[in-house]
Amino acid sequence: MNALVGTKVAITSSKPQTTRRVIRGIVHRPDAQLIIVDTPGLHRPRTLLGERLDSLVLSTLTEVDVIGFCVPANEPIGKGDRFIAEKLAAVKKTPVVAVVTKCDLATREQIAAQLLAVSQLAEFEEIVPVSAESGERLDVLRDVLVGRLPASPPLYEGGQLTDEPEQVLVGELIREAALEGVRDELPHSIAVVVDEMVPREGRDDLLDIYAHMFVERPSQKAIVIGHKGSRLKEVGSRARGHIEALLGTRVYLDLRISVAKDWQRDPKQLRRLGFYD
Template sequence: MSERGVRATQQCREYATIKGVTSPQTSTGTRFKSGFACFIGRPNVGKSTLMNALVGTKVAITSSKPQTTRRTIRGIVHRPDAQLVIVDTPGLHKPRTLLGERLDSLVRSTLGEVDVIGFCVPANEQVGPGDRFIAAELAQVKRTPIVAMVTKTDLATHQQVAEQLLKVSRLGEWADVVPCSAESNFQLDVVGDVLVDRLPEGMPLYPEGELTDEPEQIMVAELIREAALEGVRDELPHSIAVVVEEMKAREGRDDLVDVHAWLYVERPSQKGIVIGPKGARLKDVGTRARIQIEALLGSKVYLDLRIKVAKDWQRDPKQLRRLGFYD
């Protein structure tokens, strides 16, 4: 979890302790539960899609490209009996760049700050070295319950799902093993129940109706990056970063927000790929991103996108800090 996220978690729980707050009873007579779960898995196993489905709205960007998630993003699930805060993490893998090392460190720090861990393995792909690597890492986590979740069951046959459940159950010692699909809503209620069962009793940590604690400016930058990821070559997703330089309501207008953002790439050739022939691809990125941003902000948006080359930014500590990836 990020430093900001860890601090917020501690503050929520410390406040309840100081005030002597106890868990309220639900309508069924049980005690209300609240706490944190994190989803972990190799890149592109459906962690963000699953979190969005459980929250009931889009709070994390998704893409068919691996390593889409670069931050710990928290989505809040409100239930009559519990408040479940899901922390979506970047895919855990053996890092090849300084950025990769920092994302890897981010995932590991998150594991020690949550109440339950969801280990995601897709039903439609073979269990591979990446899954075994993560299972071995999770074996070192002694006190936090781990639920194995076989995702994307809508893309597999019943036989494949059954075989995958058996293979995943053999990867480690799990508190539970659950097949599910975010796309078809298969067993999402079961996933929620299994995770909530492992939470401690406690007061809600966030106000009713709040679905994420991500700043709007960060979410806007992520929506732009999501749009930029579509239709580019395989090597580009890792090289694209987005920073929103300015976002404010236009003077004299309460129905229009001006957003000025930079897309950063590592090489001049990548800049040409993002722009596309006669600027067609960049225009398409802007159109698709603007639609998503307007839905997020509930307002009309003027989106100004510009591209800049930041040579080898994934390996440069100074540039990583400038782009928001801290030690």
């Protein structure tokens, strides 16, 4: 989505189930406005949070005009891909376009084999190989998606690239920074809430941001903090750079961390952290 929009509107991570919200990226063209809806990944949920995210995905799929099913070119098709393909087959009357991604990381032979494997998963409207890194065939993908949109007036003003509130985007950038280099079991336990974003009194070039990171256990808190706070400082520094690029101003980031025991399974804590029914 970031490559199609032309700027960063969604966080990225090598960890699965990183996306936790429906995020809209907006592509403006002379002939069309393409609104890309990035959803959490469909999976077999093991927590209440997972159940709510799956429900969010399935409800979103009924509201869009075309579905993009992404499969990386450099990885063999697995059970998760088949699981998602089966779920998408149940969404009637909505065309599904298969997008073979990361073609810059695969040989021509691998790409050809993956295109054949994807074609055997289900019946797709089209299968488009692309590379977000190099930009290869992104124009083709845009054309394929636009060609399946209904006639409509523009839904967003020109120049608007997402409808996400700034505080949500800032919280996601902090979470993205925290995800880098952590152990496999930790990513799903991290949540971030931005409590306040205010201009520094007497300054028009500095924004004070107060944010809170939550994990589920004291041992996880120790991992995120690191030796003498070194890792938390790295997270704050990395996040601040991305936030300043997003907002176009200098930022002071006050980042705290607390334990919210088993928050992924607790309805009250899920609501507190912004994950509603």
